[in-house]
Amino acid sequence: MHIAFSEPDADAETLHEVDGIVYALVGRYHGSISAEHGIGILKRDFLDRSRSPAELEVMRRIKTALDPNGILNPGKVLGR
Structure with a gap:
């Protein structure tokens, strides 16, 4: 939905x-x-409305695996 x-x-x-x-x-x-x-910063606060805690954790783990130093879009969507 847009x-x-x-x-x-x-x-x-x-x-x-x-x-x-x-x-x-x-x-x-x-x-x-x-x-x-993707989600973007305008929808960041609402991501939990359509994704479970487990799904959010998987997203965080993938982000950390692909960007271990946190230099790609730091703090934009998923916190560490």
Whole structure:
């Protein structure tokens, strides 16, 4: 799902809240918030809505295996 919500008077916090409402529904129906191109920092806070703790741990382990020094996009999506 790609959200395209815009409100001229809305601040970043309000837009983030709207994303949270939509992604809660996505998680409720076992959907995905990202697909072929990855998660990105705008959806980072909502990744747990469509991925289990085990899946997130696998992602962290793969990231660490491929980037042991943490120099590729440090801190962008997955923490150590």
